Amino acid sequence: MSGKDKYYNKAKQEGYRARSAYKLKQLDETAGLLGEGNTVIDLGAAPGGWLQVAAERVGPDGTVVGVDRQRIDPLEDPEATVEYVRGDMTDEDTKAEIRERVGAGDDTGGPADLVVSDMAPNVTGEYSVDHARSVHLARQAFEVALELLDSGGDFAAKVFDGQDLDDFEADVEAEFEYAHRVRPDATRDSSSEVYLVGKGRLTAPVREGDTRDVEIVDTGRDGDGIAKIEGFTVFVSGVEEGETVTVRIDDVKPRYGFAQPIE
Incomplete structure (x- = not known):
C-alpha cells in the first residue's frame, strides 16, 4: 500500500478528510456516543474528519460544532447543522461562542450531548513526555466537557496509554455514571493511543456514599x-x-x- 494503511485508502475512497474518521465510527459503535438530533462539540476538529462522521450520524435535526485554532474548511452538504469556532478551547470567549452557536445562554446549563477530542501533542519521541502531554490535553478537554455537557451527556478523548492514565480515568469516572477505555480497530498497531470514554454526565448535588x-x-x-x-x-x-x-x-x-x- 505504499506505506499507507487500509483506513487511509478507505478515507480517500469514501471522501473522509482523515483516516481518524473510522475511529469515531468505531467509538460510536462500541460506546453509543452519537444519536439522532444530538448536539456534538468536537475539540481540535481540524481537518474535519470527525465532523463529517458526527454530521452524518446526528442527522438533519442535530448540531455539530467544530473547535480548533486552525481554520476548518466548511463541509460540503452536511447532514446536520455544522458550526465552526476558531479559537483556544480553554478560552472563556471561545466557550461563550460555542454556547452562542448552539443557542445556549450562559445561565442555561450545558448545551451539549457529547464532547469529543482527538487532539494529540507534538510527539518528541520521549514516551514519558509525550504521554504526560497527551494526558494534559485530554484533561483540558475534560474540563471543557464538564462545563458544556448536559446532564447525561457523554465524553471521549484520545490519550496515550501510560502511568498517568489510571488517575485521569478515576477523575472522569467521578463525574460520569461510568468510564472505560476503548481502542478502535482503526488505531495503528504501533500506536499507544486509547480513548477514554465517560458515559452519563452526573450533575447531581450528591455522590455515592454521601x-x-x-x-x-x-x-x-x-x-x-x-x-x-x-x-x-x-x-x-x-x-x-x-x-x-x-x-x-x-x-x-x-x-x-x-x-x-x-x-
Whole structure:
C-alpha cells in the first residue's frame, strides 16, 4: 500500500478528510456516543474528519460544532447543522461562542450531548513526555466537557496509554455514571493511543456514599419515598411521606438517585 494503511485508502475512497474518521465510527459503535438530533462539540476538529462522521450520524435535526485554532474548511452538504469556532478551547470567549452557536445562554446549563477530542501533542519521541502531554490535553478537554455537557451527556478523548492514565480515568469516572477505555480497530498497531470514554454526565448535588438529612415529600409508583436535594430527585426505600430521615446515597444516575435510611 505504499506505506499507507487500509483506513487511509478507505478515507480517500469514501471522501473522509482523515483516516481518524473510522475511529469515531468505531467509538460510536462500541460506546453509543452519537444519536439522532444530538448536539456534538468536537475539540481540535481540524481537518474535519470527525465532523463529517458526527454530521452524518446526528442527522438533519442535530448540531455539530467544530473547535480548533486552525481554520476548518466548511463541509460540503452536511447532514446536520455544522458550526465552526476558531479559537483556544480553554478560552472563556471561545466557550461563550460555542454556547452562542448552539443557542445556549450562559445561565442555561450545558448545551451539549457529547464532547469529543482527538487532539494529540507534538510527539518528541520521549514516551514519558509525550504521554504526560497527551494526558494534559485530554484533561483540558475534560474540563471543557464538564462545563458544556448536559446532564447525561457523554465524553471521549484520545490519550496515550501510560502511568498517568489510571488517575485521569478515576477523575472522569467521578463525574460520569461510568468510564472505560476503548481502542478502535482503526488505531495503528504501533500506536499507544486509547480513548477514554465517560458515559452519563452526573450533575447531581450528591455522590455515592454521601449522607443527607431529607424530608420525604412524595411517594413513587413503586412505593419508595421521594426526597428532593437542591431540586434533584432521590428515591428512598422503606420510608413514608412526611418523614424527615438521614439517608445514605447508594447510587446516582444523571437525573435521579437512590438512597437508604440510616440510623
